[in-house]
Every structure is written in structure tokens, then in C-alpha cells.
Amino acid sequence: MNSSLEQLVNLSKLDTQIDSYNPKIEAINAKLEAKKGSINALVEKKHEIQNSITRLEALISDTNRQIAEQGEKMKKISARSSSLKKEKEIEATQTEETLGKEQLESLNEDIERNEKAVEIKKADLKELDEKINEANTELKELENETASSLKEIEDSKKELYKQKDALLAKINQKVLEFYEKIRKWAKNTAVVPMKKQACYGCFMRVNDKTFSEVVHSESITTCPHCGRILYSEINEGEIITEPVVAKKTTAKKTTTKTTTKKTTKKTADESVEE
Ligand SMILES: [Zn+2]
Secondary structure, eight states: OOHHHHHHHHHHHHHHHHHHHHHHHHHHHHHHHHHHHHHHHHHHHHHHHHHHHHHHHHHHHHHHHHHHHHHHHHHHHHHHHHTOOSHHHHHHHHHHHHHHHHHHHHHHHHHHHHHHHHHHHHHHHHHHHHHHHHHHHHHHHHHHHHHHHHHHHHHHHHHHHHHHHHHHHHSOHHHHHHHHHHHHHHGGGSEEEEETTEETTTOOBOOHHHHHHHHHTSSOEEOTTTOOEEEEOSOHHHHHTHHHHHHHOHHHHHHHHHHHHHHHHHHHHHHHHO
């Protein structure tokens, strides 16, 4: 194989290998992000509960203030009632006292209800804290696990980059530019094999001239349909030594003949289809 072509085939294989790690890295990062996301959701819920506890406690404190006020009012009423003589005034004061007591009861009920709510919310908070701790532990474990996988990937990538650098130092600059230009759109299929006279990038059949050029691989040949760089998977040695072998052994010649026949037949078939 032409040395530049051979270098491009190797370079393309290295680039493909390097890129193959990206989905793995993305999958690991996605897993970590998902875990962090679930922890954030729990923390947000915790803040919501804390806020409602604060609101309830402020409510309780306000009710306590109202109870104190009500107590003062009741004291005044009872002080006043002892000095009253007129029946009507006594009755009115008694009604006031009864109403005041009812109000106190209602305020005390409010406190009891709100205190119970605080208790429930504090229990929820405790449960949530446990969940957050658990999730944080899981995250740490995941980070440890993935750190080693990421390290392995990094090491493998480093090794591949080393090989790539060595290759880039040898490769012809023009050839490299040509490859990079194709790689821009073809990504990891910039250099593809030709199999059964078809380009393995666009899967179109190449003409006999291109086929022959690719098989002999004396220069860099591109697919006439898509422009990808083609290389032959047929062992170059077989082709170059073919005439020599053919002279020496008839068996090999027969094989070669059969192959040629098949190709010719296929060409005929395909031209019919066209
Ligand atoms: Zn093609």
C-alpha cells in the first residue's frame, strides 16, 4: 500500500478509537449529573419544609401573643365584674367573659394544631435529611467508581494520542490537510474500505478504473460518488505477485480467473439494472 494511504488508514483508525470514548465519557457524566439532580431536588424540598416550619412557628408565636393579650383582657373584666351591682351590667360582663374564654380556647386549639403540624414537618425533615445523606453517599461512591473508569479512559486516550502524534510527525502535511477536509463532513468515515467494488462510506459501486486504482493503491484515491478516501482490503501482496504466481502455478491462475469472471458478471448484471 502507498505509504501515505497506509498512514491515513492508521490515522483514521486512531481517530475513530479516540472518538469511541466520547459516548462512554458522556454516559458517565450523565449518570453523575442525574444523581446530583436528584440530590438538588431533595435539598429544594428540604428548604420548602424549613420555610413552612418557619411560617408555622411565626404563627404560633403570634397566637401566643394574642393569648397573652386575651389573658390581660380577661383579668380586667374579672376585676371590673367584682365591683358591679346592676344586674344588666353583671350579665353583660358575664357574656364578655364567656366570649373571651371561647376565644382563648380557640386560640389554644390553633396553637395545638400548628404545633402538631410543625412536629409532622420536623419528622419529614428528618426523613429527608436521611435521604439526602444516603444520596450523597451514593454520589460519592459513584464518583469513586466513575473516577477509575474515567482514569482508564484518559489513559487509553493518552496512549492513542501518543500514537497519533507519532503518526502526525511522519505524515505529509498536504495529505493530512486533505484528510482533515474530508473528515470535517465524513467524521470517522473519511477513510473507508472498498469491498466488492463498493465504497463502504456511501455503499455505491465504484467504476472499474477507480477499482483498479484502489486495488493497486499507488496513490490516494477517492470515491467518485462521495469523495471519501478508499483503500482496498485485498492483500496488496496477492495482487502485485499475481502475475508471477500465475506463471508458476495453474491452480492460482484458475482462482484469479474465477474472480475476474464473477466481477465481470456482476458488472453486466448491474448495467442491466441501471
Ligand atoms: Zn463513496
